[in-house]
Amino acid sequence: xxxxxxxxxxxxxxxxxxxxxxxxxxxxxxxxxxxxxxxxxxxxxxxxxxxxxxxxxxxxxxxxxxxxxxxxxxxxxxxxxxxxxxxxxxxxxxxxxxxxxxxxxxxxxxxxxxxxxxxxxxxxxxxxxxxxxxxxxxxxxxxxxxxxxxxxxxxxxxxxxxxxxxxxxxxxxxxx
Ligand code: SF4
Numbered sequence: 001x002x003x004x005x006x007x008x009x010x011x012x013x014x015x016x017x018x019x020x021x022x023x024x025x026x027x028x029x030x031x032x033x034x035x036x037x038x039x040x041x042x043x044x045x046x047x048x049x050x051x052x053x054x055x056x057x058x059x060x061x062x063x064x065x066x067x068x069x070x071x072x073x074x075x076x077x078x079x080x081x082x083x084x085x086x087x088x089x090x091x092x093x094x095x096x097x098x099x100x101x102x103x104x105x106x107x108x109x110x111x112x113x114x115x116x117x118x119x120x121x122x123x124x125x126x127x128x129x130x131x132x133x134x135x136x137x138x139x140x141x142x143x144x145x146x147x148x149x150x151x152x153x154x155x156x157x158x159x160x161x162x163x164x165x166x167x168x169x170x171x172x173x174x175x176x
Contacts, residue, residue, distance in 0.1 A: 001103040002026045003136050004061075006093040008033055010048040011151035011158050012108040015143035017058070018150075020136075028102070029053055032063035032092050034071045035085045036163040042066065048157040055154065061096065075164060082116055085164065086123050094131040104134035111140035111147060114162065 003020060007013045007029045020027045031049050036042040046062070053060045071088070078084035090107060097105035107124070109115050117139070124135035151158055161171035 001134075001136065002028075002101075004028050004030050004093060004097040004100065004102040004105045005136075006089055006105065006107040006109070007031050007049055007060075008089075008108050008163070009045045009159060010052040010156045011147055012111050013049070013052060014150040014154075014156075015147035016106075016108050016111055016138070016140045017056070019138065019140065019143065025136075027058065029058055029060040030063065030093055030096060031060065032065070032089055032096075033163065034065065034067045035075075035089070037068060037165040037168065039066070041159065041163075041168075044157050045159060052154065052156060061100075063092065063096070071164075075166070081164070081166065083119060083123065086116075086120050087127075090120075090123055090127050091131075094127045094133050094135075098131055098133045102133070104136040106136035106138070108140075110138065111144055113141050113144055117141065 003025050005016065005027060013029060017027060029049065031046060033042065033045070036045060074084050074088065075081040086109065093105045093107065107120065109120055110117065121137055124137060128135035161167045
């Protein structure tokens, strides 16, 4: 299948990329992450993806619509900010996949044991039904450690928090 994969960061892309190539898919990366703050962190992750795709000769699209204002408004108003965050990124990926005539879309977020995996899978499925483009689901979590090892070997930047400013606070704010 011709698959457009939403890429949250280079380390999380490594293993799903390898898996999907082994399965014979034609994989194109799509970087779209207005949730990542601050901007220098966003740049670090973007540059890391640039480095990885260059090393691997992978096709890639960069969506530089870094609309943090809209993201923050939505995240603050949402009942569950991660659901809002997943939905926005996956909807945009599905839209691009449809426009560019891919067979399916997916996301590297499916590798992380720190994400709400079942929520992600449900959102992907729902967007697939609404948009008419298949959601490629695979539980990549078994490859999480391998993805860290590959990233270390390639010298890829590895972030310390999920992405948004709220997750940065959760990571560093002293818990009394
Ligand atoms: S914690 Fe991660 S998934 Fe949740 S809203 Fe923040 S960046 Fe998005």
